[in-house]
Amino acid sequence: DSDGRGLRAVSSERRLLEMFRAVTPDQVRAFQAHRVRALAHIEASFEYKNAGIKKPSLRLDRIALGARQAVPLRVALEEFIFLEHHASLQEKLLHFALPPAQRVATGRSLLLVCLEDRRDSALFRLDFEAAGLNPALARHAIRLKEGDWVVLSQADARRSPWEVVNGRRAVIASLTENELLLFWRDFSSRGHRFRYVHRRDAPVPGMVYVLDEMADDLNADKQVAACREAESNVFYRWIEAGQPPVPHQVPVDILRGARAFGRRVPRWEAPRAPTTRQAEIIGRRLADPILLVQGPPGTGKSHTVGWAVLSRVSARLAAGQSMRVAIVCKTHTAVNIVLESISCKWRTAIDERPASDPLAALEIFKLDPPEDETLPNVVSGLKTYSARRLLDTILGCSPIVVGGTPAGFYNLMKWREAGGRDVLWDEKHFDLVVMDEASQMTLPEAVLATAWLRPDGQALVVGDHRQMPPILAHTWEEEARRHLAAAQPYKSAFEFLRDLGVPVVALDESFRLHRLQAEFLAEQIYRHDGIPFHSRQTHILAPLPPGDPYVDAALRGDVPIVVVEHDEAASQQFNPTEIELISPLVATCLEQLGLEGADGLGVVVPFRAQKAALRDRFPALAASEAIDTVERFQGGERDVIIVSATASDPDYVLAEAAFLLNPNRLTVALSRPRKKLIVVASQALFRLLAADLEVFEHAMLWKRLRYQFAPEPLWAGKRDGARVRVLGCSPVVALQPPQL
Numbered sequence: 001d002s003d004g005r006g007l008r009a010v011s012s013e014r015r016l017l018e019m020f021r022a023v024t025p026d027q028v029r030a031f032q033a034h035r036v037r038a039l040a041h042i043e044a045s046f047e048y049k050n051a052g053i054k055k056p057s058l059r060l061d062r063i064a065l066g067a068r069q070a071v072p073l074r075v076a077l078e079e080f081i082f083l084e085h086h087a088s089l090q091e092k093l094l095h096f097a098l099p100p101a102q103r104v105a106t107g108r109s110l111l112l113v114c115l116e117d118r119r120d121s122a123l124f125r126l127d128f129e130a131a132g133l134n135p136a137l138a139r140h141a142i143r144l145k146e147g148d149w150v151v152l153s154q155a156d157a158r159r160s161p162w163e164v165v166n167g168r169r170a171v172i173a174s175l176t177e178n179e180l181l182l183f184w185r186d187f188s189s190r191g192h193r194f195r196y197v198h199r200r201d202a203p204v205p206g207m208v209y210v211l212d213e214m215a216d217d218l219n220a221d222k223q224v225a226a227c228r229e230a231e232s233n234v235f236y237r238w239i240e241a242g243q244p245p246v247p248h249q250v251p252v253d254i255l256r257g258a259r260a261f262g263r264r265v266p267r268w269e270a271p272r273a274p275t276t277r278q279a280e281i282i283g284r285r286l287a288d289p290i291l292l293v294q295g296p297p298g299t300g301k302s303h304t305v306g307w308a309v310l311s312r313v314s315a316r317l318a319a320g321q322s323m324r325v326a327i328v329c330k331t332h333t334a335v336n337i338v339l340e341s342i343s344c345k346w347r348t349a350i351d352e353r354p355a356s357d358p359l360a361a362l363e364i365f366k367l368d369p370p371e372d373e374t375l376p377n378v379v380s381g382l383k384t385y386s387a388r389r390l391l392d393t394i395l396g397c398s399p400i401v402v403g404g405t406p407a408g409f410y411n412l413m414k415w416r417e418a419g420g421r422d423v424l425w426d427e428k429h430f431d432l433v434v435m436d437e438a439s440q441m442t443l444p445e446a447v448l449a450t451a452w453l454r455p456d457g458q459a460l461v462v463g464d465h466r467q468m469p470p471i472l473a474h475t476w477e478e479e480a481r482r483h484l485a486a487a488q489p490y491k492s493a494f495e496f497l498r499d500l501g502v503p504v505v506a507l508d509e510s511f512r513l514h515r516l517q518a519e520f521l522a523e524q525i526y527r528h529d530g531i532p533f534h535s536r537q538t539h540i541l542a543p544l545p546p547g548d549p550y551v552d553a554a555l556r557g558d559v560p561i562v563v564v565e566h567d568e569a570a571s572q573q574f575n576p577t578e579i580e581l582i583s584p585l586v587a588t589c590l591e592q593l594g595l596e597g598a599d600g601l602g603v604v605v606p607f608r609a610q611k612a613a614l615r616d617r618f619p620a621l622a623a624s625e626a627i628d629t630v631e632r633f634q635g636g637e638r639d640v641i642i643v644s645a646t647a648s649d650p651d652y653v654l655a656e657a658a659f660l661l662n663p664n665r666l667t668v669a670l671s672r673p674r675k676k677l678i679v680v681a682s683q684a685l686f687r688l689l690a691a692d693l694e695v696f697e698h699a700m701l702w703k704r705l706r707y708q709f710a711p712e713p714l715w716a717g718k719r720d721g722a723r724v725r726v727l728g729c730s731p732v733v734a735l736q737p738p739q740l
Contacts, residue, residue: 073240074230076487077444081224085194085217087473092215096161100210101131107141107608110211111155112180114203121173122203124180130155130208139177140615140622141608147370148172149214152182152203165215169198180211194220222410226448229425235433235450235459238289244502245289248456257315259283265307268348274304275509282307285505286315286458292497292504293462296526296533297671298512298637301462305434306341308460310349310359312432313399317358322398326430328406328449332370334437334635335403339364340376342401347378363397367404367412384408388415395429402430406448413452428454437635438494439463442470446493461502463494466525467668468634510535512637512674514560516729520709524701525667539675541640544592550726551584553715554678555593559728562678563710567723569684571648573607578644578680579614580720585678586618589640597626602638604630604669606660610646630665633672641673648682654690661698670705679705 095103103109111131112124128138144150151167153159170182189195194217203209230236238245262283266273274282281304285291295301309325316323327342329335343364350360369381382402384391391412394400404412413423433453435446438461450459469492476490488496498504508531510518518535526533541557554562568577582603595601597620605611606629615622625632647653647660659665670677686706690696706727715726 071483071487073487073489074227074236074447076484076489077230077447078224078227079484080442080489081220081227081444083474084472085220087475088217089215091473092213093161093165096164096212099157100155101133103210103212104128104131104138105133107138107143107612108213110142110144110180112152112209112211114205114207114209115179116205117202119202121181121183122170124182124203124209124211126178126180127208136616137612140612142175143608144172144175144211144213146172146175149185149216149218150182150211151198151214152209152211153199155208155210164210164212165196166198167212168200168203169214169216182211189216192221193224194218219407222407223444223448225423226410226425226451227444229423229451230447232425233447233451233453234428234455234457235290235453236447239497239500242500244500247287248289248458250287251319253319254315254321255286257318258286258311261311261314262307264349265311268345272511274307275507277505277507278304278307281305281505282311285503286312288458288503290459290461290497290502292494292502293460294494294498294504294506294529294531295462295464296466296507296510296531297464297521297667298510298535299507300511301507302337302341302436304507305338305436305460305462306345309342309401309432309434310345312458313362313401314349314359316431317399323400323432324395324398324430325401325432325434326409326449326452327401327403327434327436328409329403329436330405330441330445331437332373332405335366335405336373336376337635338434338436339366339379339401339403343376343378358399362399362401364401365394365403367402367408379403382412384411384415389417391416406445409452410448425451428452428457430454431457432460433457434460434462435493436462438497439465439467439492440470440634441493443489443491443493443496461494461497463492465492465495465498466529466664467671468631468664469495471631506531508532508534511537513537513671514539514673514675516560516709517670517673517677520561520705521667521671524704525663537674541676542593544588547588548584549715550717550719550724551588553726553728554585555588555676556714556728557676559714559730560673560676561705561709561729562676562714563706563727564678564680565683565686565706565725565727566648566680566719567683569648569650569682571646571682572652573646574609574613575644575646575648576613577648577720577722578646579610579617581680581722581724582614582642582644583617585642586621590618590620593640595639597621597624600639601626601642602633602636602640602672603627603642603644604633604672605644606630606646606665610644614644630668634668637672637674639674640676640678641669642678642680643669645679645681645685648684650684650688653685653688654695657690657692657695657698661695661702663698663701666701679710681706 095108100111104111111127113127114122115125116123128135150170150172151164152170153164153167169185171185173181173183186200189197196216262279265282281293293301313323313325327335327338346362350357353360364379365382366375366379367382368384369375375381414421429452431454433450435441435449453459472490479485506529513535514537515535518533522533540560541555543557544552544555546552554564564581566577566581589595589601603614603626611627611629614627621627653660686703688699690699709729710727712728712730713725714728717724
């Protein structure tokens with residue numbers, strides 16, 4: 001019977017196909033053409049189109065054969081820029097569609113009352129009460145900060161999202177507890193695809209306004225221009241080839257000069273000589289067109305880069321060649337760190353050299369520093385527009401080090417008199433380009449940063465793909481376009497180059513972390529990169545006089561990793577149990593250990609609600625930005641770091657696993673302390689079970705931290721209604737030699 005039913009089903013399907021047997025090839029082609037006309041009609045009906053992305057014609061016959069035209073990497077990078085901008089814009093439009101009070105409650109907007117208009121600036125009073133918010137908590141939830149670009153619009157619930165986009169453009173000059181000062185930025189947006197028209201009406205004293213994040217992208221146009229001029233960019237040509245570039249033929253006298261300089265560094269750095277891998281970067285590896293420097297937490301990458309730059313400068317000058325260096329980072333803070341390292345080491349190196357030494361003539365500039373920024377010693381600020389008549393002269397100097405953001409270097413080349421406001425992409429000035437924090441830099445930013453690298457120059461790319469990646473707006477994991485999936489433009493510049501097979505020198509010794517903390521990161525994170533990550537540090541907290549047994553156990557100086565495990569299991573973005581557990585620890589660190597927020601104590605949280613509550617309880621720590629999210633702590637360090645996992649509801653943790661259990665976030669959070677790490681978390685987090693393999697692996701990091709590195713009970717009891725256990729590792733185990 002079953003065989004009979006199957007035969008009847010096949011026969012029925014064949015009868016359905018009979019009508020198509022008489023179809024001719026010409027009819028199929030005619031149907032194909034009609035379908036294409038229908039698609040063109042639909043496309044023509046779209047009111048809004050992304051005119052910035054080129055749409056080349058498709059060969060239908062080649063599609064039928066399964067052949068695809070190769071899409072150049074620069075085109076994929078350009079599409080990446082447009083998709084990121086429009087995804088970010090759409091998210092902001094959804095936010096701007098909320099009533100003013102709801103926008104303010106998110107911390108991304110502020111309700112203001114105008115106090116005074118000063119033509120080029122205006123002063124406002126913060127008004128949280130009008131939004132129905134607790135002023136103390138609302139202040140600590142503010143995400144806007146000094147230096148942010150914003151738009152100001154009237155507090156009218158009837159305003160459309162686009163009216164908010166078109167608000168008056170400004171920069172936050174100062175933000176205090178009760179007042180905010182704006183500097184207006186009323187320049188033209190004409191001809192820019194990523195900028196919008198903005199009103200210029202003056203605020204009226206006494207009127208209420210809403211301050212929102214600006215939707216304009218001031219740098220995307222510069223990155224698109226760099227991608228469209230990518231064929232003149234040697235760095236782009238190297239990576240477009242899909243394999244590491246061929247090593248340079250470096251003159252022997254330059255190689256010898258760099259090695260000789262490297263041999264002098266241990267004397268200058270005594271008693272802490274560079275490690276073997278630091279020495280390799282400083283005095284060798286000059287022939288690699290692109291060299292990646294992976295810097296795990298506390299390994300002294302900025303310290304190493306400072307000597308590496310001076311080694312290359314000294315060697316080229318000794319060989320009678322000029323030397324111009326570009327230091328390019330995503331943020332001004334990161335630029336200053338590298339310039340500080342170079343300037344400090346330069347002063348050390350020239351102290352024992354004659355005044356006639358060419359290295360003594362080194363000049364260091366910082367492009368477009370913010371108004372209130374304090375520059376490192378011997379570093380001169382250079383405003384590219386106001387100093388435009390000097391730019392050609394400065395670029396002709398040697399030796400010279402110029403630091404700035406990718407956009408800063410674009411401005412440098414734009415405002416030169418030689419270009420007449422046209423960027424001269426074919427001119428190549430820099431023998432060395434150093435990109436620091438490249439794991440947070442996108443590939444289009446890297447293409448812009450290296451646009452003026454000489455063909456025989458070197459790109460020194462510094463970062464760590466195990467820490468925080470670039471912040472992206474588009475859902476790239478759902479991207480279906482094959483050429484974008486193949487090009488992977490969403491990767492950080494560092495990760496893209498690493499996956500390309502570019503040579504890597506990985507620093508392997510941490511000078512910050514306690515050896516047990518380094519051992520956890522070595523076993524769980526850096527072994528995947530083949531790095532024998534370790535630390536020789538054994539610094540611990542001073543012992544406390546006997547007091548609260550819970551606090552005494554958690555702050556035991558001889559136990560560098562402590563887990564405070566509780567049984568509360570219903571919290572999501574705010575956890576009062578963890579606040580009560582953290583509070584006595586913070587108070588003891590401040591009052592008895594004498595730690596302060598600027599350098600001694602930090603509290604890392606995943607959510608703004610938890611941050612706001614803790615900041616409200618400890619305003620002194622809040623004032624020094626010592627209670628914040630993982631993103632804000634990257635690059636920082638403290639003697640004691642307390643991590644609040646916050647989320648304890650198992651269903652919520654599973655739903656938000658991609659964020660909460662992200663190994664990059666955990667790596668950053670756990671690698672900030674010099675002496676003591678305390679993780680406060682629910683037992684529900686350590687016992688989480690996940691069907692998804694990736695979530696399971698990420699959850700295992702937390703389990704290994706708890707069960708492998710903090711297995712022994714130090715204290716158990718009840719605190720504020722929750723069962724709590726303080727767990728750690730015995731001092732004997734903690735002081736064993738590191739496993740290399």
